[in-house]
Amino acid sequence: MPKVLISDALSDAAVQIFRDRGIEVDFQPKLGKDKEKLAEIIGDYDGLAIRSATKATEKLIERAANLKVIGRAGIGVDNVDIPAASKKGIIVMNTPFGNSITTAEHAISMLMAVARQIPEANASTHAGKWEKSRFMGVEVTGKTLGVIGAGNIGSIVIDRAHGLKMKVVAYDPFLSEERAAQIGVEKVELDELLGRADFITLHVPLTDQTKNILSKENIAKLKPNVRIVNCARGGLVDEAALAEAITEGRVAGAAFDVFAEEPATASPLFNLPNVVVTPHLGAATSEAQENVALQVAEQMSDYLLTGAVTNAINMPSISAEEAKIMGPWIGLSGHLGNFIGQMTDEPVKSINILYDGVVSEMNLAALNSALVAGIMRKVNPDVNMVSAPVIAKERGIQISTTKQDQSGTFDGYVKVTVTTDKRERSVAGTVFSDGKPRFIQIKGINIDAEIGRHMVYTTNKDVPGIIGVLGTTMGESGVNIANFTLGRNDRAGEAIAILYADEAVPEAVLQKLRDTGKFQQVKTLTFDVEE
Numbered sequence: 406m407p408k409v410l411i412s413d414a415l416s417d418a419a420v421q422i423f424r425d426r427g428i429e430v431d432f433q434p435k436l437g438k439d440k441e442k443l444a445e446i447i448g449d450y451d452g453l454a455i456r457s458a459t460k461a462t463e464k465l466i467e468r469a470a471n472l473k474v475i476g477r478a479g480i481g482v483d484n485v486d487i488p489a490a491s492k493k494g495i496i497v498m499n500t501p502f503g504n505s506i507t508t509a510e511h512a513i514s515m516l517m518a519v520a521r522q523i524p525e526a527n528a529s530t531h532a533g534k535w536e537k538s539r540f541m542g543v544e545v546t547g548k549t550l551g552v553i554g555a556g557n558i559g560s561i562v563i564d565r566a567h568g569l570k571m572k573v574v575a576y577d578p579f580l581s582e583e584r585a586a587q588i589g590v591e592k593v594e595l596d597e598l599l600g601r602a603d604f605i606t607l608h609v610p611l612t613d614q615t616k617n618i619l620s621k622e623n624i625a626k627l628k629p630n631v632r633i634v635n636c637a638r639g640g641l642v643d644e645a646a647l648a649e650a651i652t653e654g655r656v657a658g659a660a661f662d663v664f665a666e667e668p669a670t671a672s673p674l675f676n677l678p679n680v681v682v683t684p685h686l687g688a689a690t691s692e693a694q695e696n697v698a699l700q701v702a703e704q705m706s707d708y709l710l711t712g713a714v715t716n717a718i719n720m721p722s723i724s725a726e727e728a729k730i731m732g733p734w735i736g737l738s739g740h741l742g743n744f745i746g747q748m749t750d751e752p753v754k755s756i757n758i759l760y761d762g763v764v765s766e767m768n769l770a771a772l773n774s775a776l777v778a779g780i781m782r783k784v785n786p787d788v789n790m791v792s793a794p795v796i797a798k799e800r801g802i803q804i805s806t807t808k809q810d811q812s813g814t815f816d817g818y819v820k821v822t823v824t825t826d827k828r829e830r831s832v833a834g835t836v837f838s839d840g841k842p843r844f845i846q847i848k849g850i851n852i853d854a855e856i857g858r859h860m861v862y863t864t865n866k867d868v869p870g871i872i873g874v875l876g877t878t879m880g881e882s883g884v885n886i887a888n889f890t891l892g893r894n895d896r897a898g899e900a901i902a903i904l905y906a907d908e909a910v911p912e913a914v915l916q917k918l919r920d921t922g923k924f925q926q927v928k929t930l931t932f933d934v935e936e
Contacts, residue, residue: 407473407709408449412437413456415478419698426706428452444468452476452705455484463489474708476701479504479688487719497718498704501789502557503697504688509561511687512606512636513569515660518681519632520545520604522658525679543603543657546570551602552590553618554609554637555580556785556796560588562606574598577609579784581752582826584801599626604634610785611638621646630657636687639663648673651680662687718789731767734819735775737834737842740856740932741821742779744832744844747930748862751825753780755803759833762817765808773806776821818845844890850901852892857905858934863918864926867893867900874921875902882914 407428411420414434423430431450436443437459447453448470455461456478466472466489475485477499490497518524521542529536550566552559555577566573567589575590576598585592595618598605605627609615619633619642633656635642644665650656651674658679664672667685674680688694700716707713714720758776760769771790778793788796797804811817820833833846834856844854865871872891879886888905904910910929918927 407451409452409454409705409709410436410447410450411454412443412459413454413478414458415454415456415698415702416695418695419454419478419702422699422702423706426710428706428709440465447472452709454478454701454705457481457484459484461485461490466490466493466495469493469495474498474705476705478694478697478701482718485718491719496708496714496720498701498708498714498716499718499789500697500700500704501716502795503700504690504693505558505561507690507693508636508687509558509565510690511662511683512558512562512608512634513565515634515636515662515681515683516545516550516604516606516632519634519658519660519679522679524681545604547572548603549574549601551576551598551605553577553595553598553605553607553641555585555588555590555800556608557799558637559606559608560799562608563588563590571604574601577752578750579752579781579800581754581801583754584799587801595623596626599623600628602628602631604632606634607637607641609637609641611640612784612786614784616640617643619643619647621649624650624656627656629655632657633659635660636662639665639667639669645673648677651677716789720790727768727771731771733836733840733842734764734767734772734817737836738772738775738819739779740842740844740934741819741832741834742776743782743932744779744847744930745821745823745830746780746783748830748928749780749823749825751827752800753802753823753825755805755824756780756797757805757807757822757824759807759809759820759822760817761809761813761820762811762815764817764819765810769806769808772819773804776819777804780823815845820846844903847892847901847903848899850892850894850899852890852901852903854890854903855888855905856932856934857887858932859906859909860930860932861902861904861906861910861915862926862928862930863902863904863924865900865902865924867895867897868923871900871902871923874923875904875918878914878917878921879904879906879910882911882917884908884910884914 409423409428409430411432420430420432444465447468451471452474454476461475463486472495474496480499480501482499485497522540526540549572552575555575563573573590574593576595580592621643624646660681662683663685704715774790774793777797778788778790781788781793815835818833818835822831834842834844836842842856885907886904887907890903893900915927918924
């Protein structure tokens, strides 16, 4: 009988699901805060069900001799060391859509609270004061709401804002014009949103691209008397710069549920006038807690009893029989999507995936999911193989699949073509007999490129001396090249080069290449592969 440890607070109904399915449950909802005790006993369990209090660190995972699955009741998996779990063969699951409505409603509540100064007025009245003239608020009707991030939660906020008769503009690089029209929002660039919005609410994950998206520089661009709401992730806003703007009267107020450091016992925003703060309550409703708890219990039970994988962060949703055959092709699909995602800065309108030969007879839904997840992971690191198609559909991205019999020298290959408003980009790859993936074509140019963790991609006109420039620049900069591939469409036409380096190539080295004037494009790429 499988044995599951629940180390955070989950509902009694979730505990009962495990028991009804014949799984032994050890329910210790306060254990997650006791790292030493948890590490002592974790080796006795097949499954670990958690929320946010338990930290599944590399050290803990090392002690988990029998652990097969970690189930996170909620979307965020920041408290789980995904690479360590993957290396040990532990499936990590989450429940990506269970608390979307709750989080969106909290954002709207925070918006209303800061618009009418409700928390301060409440405290004043409880203190026996009657300061009616002090708490002059503003209406939201007719005001412009700027939504940064129009994905699952952001689109729900947009819908609720329409009900409040607000005008809504949205900044989201991956929001298509068709999807914007469907949800009734005006798609704008970030600078335009900053200058137009009376209220701004953020609904993006924390990535290298979104960190401090409201930086001191961008806060200076804000419309006077704007109010900022952040119920997404700490670190999206420069809290010190925002506090300064509030103190100086340039920003009228803010409402924050998340902070750069949590638990947040101190912040530049604390104790400022008309700043509403809550302790990360976005998902804290009885309905959301129940939904995610029940979902994670069902998912973990399915996996432990039947091997079925649902909402996995680090594994496709496929049967155990399919996994052995499809594993290398799923890895290839993720790399192809990752390449396209890192190369594409505009909203994706459509994705066409061609499957040739042996791969065309496999579980294409899983391969599609791996590929689409790879494309979208650049802007949404929380996306997984199950949620990726749903999110793509929400964003109005058209996905089409073509199958064909073997048509070339390879037993099978996968080719993906992505269309944006500005361009069409394609890349193809295959799996060699050793199980390793290769890029075999980029932009119609045939190549044979081994895929490594750290790569550099360049394009140039096919002229003599390019190899020398690349090799000399890398050598002088102390960059060791593990593999080097060239390709061209025809003599004196466009050429590409892909370098696989031992370590991440510094931006200064890339700039040296650009400064030579010989390259049309120089870009560093990162892939999740074992070294």
